[in-house]
Structures are given as structure tokens and as C-alpha cells.
Amino acid sequence: MSGRPDKLAVAGGTPVRSAMLPYGCPAVDDDDVAAVVAVLRSDWLTTGPKVGEFERAFAEAVGAQHAVAVSSGTAALHAAVHASDIAAGDEVVVPAMTFAASANVVAMQGATPVFADVEADTLLIDPLDVERKLTPRTKAVVAVDYAGQPCDYDALRDLCARRGLRLIADACHSLGAAHRQSRAGTLADLTAFSFHPVKHIATGEGGMVTTASADAAERMRRFRNHGIATDHRQRAEAGTWHYEMVELGYNYRLSDIHCALGLMQLRKLPVWLARRRAIARRYDEAIAPLGIVAPLAVRNGVEHAYHLYVVQVDRQRCTADRQTLYAALRAEGIGVNVHYMPVHLHPFYREHFGTQPGDCPVAEAAYERILSLPMFPRMTDADVDAVVAALRKVDAAYARS
Numbered sequence: 593m594s595g596r597p598d599k600l601a602v603a604g605g606t607p608v609r610s611a612m613l614p615y616g617c618p619a620v621d622d623d624d625v626a627a628v629v630a631v632l633r634s635d636w637l638t639t640g641p642k643v644g645e646f647e648r649a650f651a652e653a654v655g656a657q658h659a660v661a662v663s664s665g666t667a668a669l670h671a672a673v674h675a676s677d678i679a680a681g682d683e684v685v686v687p688a689m690t691f692a693a694s695a696n697v698v699a700m701q702g703a704t705p706v707f708a709d710v711e712a713d714t715l716l717i718d719p720l721d722v723e724r725k726l727t728p729r730t731k732a733v734v735a736v737d738y739a740g741q742p743c744d745y746d747a748l749r750d751l752c753a754r755r756g757l758r759l760i761a762d763a764c765h766s767l768g769a770a771h772r773q774s775r776a777g778t779l780a781d782l783t784a785f786s787f788h789p790v791k792h793i794a795t796g797e798g799g800m801v802t803t804a805s806a807d808a809a810e811r812m813r814r815f816r817n818h819g820i821a822t823d824h825r826q827r828a829e830a831g832t833w834h835y836e837m838v839e840l841g842y843n844y845r846l847s848d849i850h851c852a853l854g855l856m857q858l859r860k861l862p863v864w865l866a867r868r869r870a871i872a873r874r875y876d877e878a879i880a881p882l883g884i885v886a887p888l889a890v891r892n893g894v895e896h897a898y899h900l901y902v903v904q905v906d907r908q909r910c911t912a913d914r915q916t917l918y919a920a921l922r923a924e925g926i927g928v929n930v931h932y933m934p935v936h937l938h939p940f941y942r943e944h945f946g947t948q949p950g951d952c953p954v955a956e957a958a959y960e961r962i963l964s965l966p967m968f969p970r971m972t973d974a975d976v977d978a979v980v981a982a983l984r985k986v987d988a989a990y991a992r993s
Contacts, residue, residue, distance in 0.1 A: 665786025
């Protein structure tokens with residue numbers, strides 16, 4: 593016999609959904625498959641014409657002058673840090689609330705990531721704390737567009753200009769977002785994007801860096817190709833075998849297979865962004881009367897891209913902690929997640945860089961309260977209704993009377 597529908601599934605009631613709704617999911621259709629198959633039947637599986645075609649289309653889509661395709665969002669961040677001449681002895685300010693790759697690429701260059709705290713209402717990097725963390729060794733700032741909304745780039749650009757620092761945007765969450773009508777991809781000196789399957793467009797794995805600097809773009813193209821000045825297609829067109837490695841690089845190339853998929857996905861981005869924003873509006877409306885959680889604030893002048901829809905547990909109005917709500921919603925078939933554990937609390941950074949609890953108290957407190965609700969364009973209205981129904985069940989069980 594099934595349990596009562598109004599009783600929490602975690603306590604033996606009937607779940608809202610019988611199958612788990614994931615927090616993110618890619619959308620791949622027959623057009624995407626056909627584009628990939630066409631490349632598989634061509635003469636170029638990698639370093640071929642689709643790479644440049646994807647770069648040009650992406651640059652146009654975000655309004656950037658140059659775009660460099662690489663093998664992942666992490667590779668994009670690494671290429672941006674490399675093109676900024678970050679090296680041993682340098683410091684780079686990075687927000688605590690982000691995926692580890694935002695800081696890892698600094699360490700990979702032999703430099704020191706210095707963690708800045710975030711704003712309590714948006715969880716975006718706090719420009720005031722960035723300024724407090726600057727030292728004579730600081731060479732750059734990495735601004736992470738957490739959840740899909742751009743940071744305060746007015747304040748960050750002003751600060752970096754005054755101090756002679758490079759500004760790098762980690763826009764892996766914010767493809768399609770804008771800050772005061774300027775699109776993500778044009779807000780910093782270099783901007784990194786990700787094409788992981790749960791991101792706005794998916795190539796399986798993949799990334800892109802945009803910049804206004806032709807020199808930086810050329811350097812990143814070498815960096816993705818072992819530091820070699822030409823690739824195989826360029827040598828084939830020139831009828832030569834000769835190449836030279838001019839600096840130390842990596843194999844961060846993105847194949848024509850990935851780029852063909854990216855080109856097709858890019859065409860669908862406007863429709864998918866509209867759907868993400870529609871889902872966010874539905875969540876906003878549904879959460880407003882609830883007592884247990886509240887969404888993050890959206891900054892004035894921002895067009896949010898909603899890679900994630902993050903809520904914070906209101907411990908003044910909720911009798912349960914985040915872990916209890918996480919378990920309750922998962923039991924209802926809602927695949928909530930947590931983004932992220934602050935990077936400075938990871939064992940690697942505590943052991944190798946001496947970070948510790950208390951370094952970024954706002955991010956640390958937020959980590960104990962945040963949940964990411966399902967957010968992807970393939971969600972149907974019924975899927976959204978299921979999330980809302982589960983939230984209402986949990987609210988009825990745990991809201992303070």
C-alpha cells in the first residue's frame with residue numbers, strides 16, 4: 593500500500609515523482625547527431641575547418657573580437673591565466689564560492705590563489721573583499737559569474753584598472769547573460785566558457801576563451817597545441833612538415849567533432865535561454881510564499897542566464913537544516929544538488945596553501961544553506977510543477993509555525 597501523498601516520502605509517504613529529476617541535463621536532437629556524423633565522414637576529425645567556424649560563430653554570438661576553442665572550461669581558464677603571464681611568485685584573487693577549477697588553474701601555473709569572500713545575497717565575488725586581499729604580488733582577479741549572473745564588473749574593472757591587474761571572467765555559468773547591456777564574453781580582459789553537458793550548450797567536453805586582444809588569442813592557440821606555432825591543417829595547407837615549439841603548452845585542442853556539435857547547439861541558445869528564464873520565473877513565484885527557502889538576489893542591470901537556480905535555507909523560518917531538506921527533496925524524486933563547497937575548505941588547499949575555516953565567513957555560512965533546484969531547458973511544465981509540489985510538501989513539514 594502506498595503512503596499518503598501529503599506525507600513526506602522520506603517518512604514513508606508517496607513521492608511526488610517516481611523517477612529522479614536531475615538538476616541538469618543536455619539536449620541533443622537529430623540535427624546535432626547529423627552534424628557530428630557529417631564530420632565523422634569528412635577528412636578532418638580535429639584541427640580542421642569546423643574549429644575556426646565554431647570560434648567565429650561563438651565570437652559573433654557574444655560580441656567578442658576573438659574566440660579560442662579548447663577542450664574544457666578548465667582548459668579555457670588555464671589558457672586565460674597563461675595568456676595573463678601568471679607564474680610562480682604571483683597571486684591571483686579568486687572567489688571562495690566556485691568550482692575548484694577556478695583556483696586550480698592558478699596553482700597549475702605555480703602561482704598562489706588568494707580567496708576572496710562573496711556577497712551574502714548573490715554569492716558573487718565581493719569587490720570590497722577583493723581589494724582587501726590585494727598585495728604587491730597580486731597580478732590578476734578571477735571573477736566567477738556564479739549561477740549565471742554577471743559580477744559587479746563596474747567595480748571590478750575600476751579596481752583592476754587602478755591597480756594594473758588583469759581581469760579574467762569565469763563565465764562558465766553565464767553564456768547568454770549580460771551586465772548593463774554588455775554580454776558575457778566582453779566584460780573582462782579574457783573570458784572563459786564551458787560546454788560541459790549541463791551547461792547552456794554542450795559539446796560533451798569543451799570550452800572557449802574570448803578576448804579583444806589578438807595577441808592573447810594567438811598565444812592561447814599556441815598554448816592549446818603544445819606551444820607549437822602552427823597546427824596540422826595550417827602545415828598541410830602550406831605544404832610543409834616543419835614546425836617549431838616556441839613555448840610550453842598543452843594538448844587542449846577541441847576536435848571538429850565537438851565543434852560541429854557546438855555550432856548546432858549555439859543556434860538553439862536563444863530558445864534555451866528563454867526557457868531557463870521562464871522556469872526561473874515560475875520558481876520565483878512559487879517560492880515567494882514559502883517560509884523555508886529564498887532565492888538568491890538578482891543584481892540591477894543584469895540579464896541572468898540561470899545555469900543554476902540556487903536557494904538558501906532560511907534557518908530563522910525553517911526547523912530543518914540543509915542536509916535534511918536535501919534528503920527530503922531527493923526522496924520526493926527531485927534531484928537537488930549543492931554548488932559548492934568553498935574551495936579554500938578543500939583538503940588540497942588547506943594542506944598546500946594554509947587556508948582554513950574563517951577565511952571567507954560569508955561563503956562558509958552560505959555553503960551550509962544552499963541548494964540547487966533542477967534547471968535545464970528540457971524540463972516540461974509538469975517537471976517544474978513537480979519541483980514546486982515537492983517544495984510545498986517540504987515547506988508544510990518544516991516551516992516554523
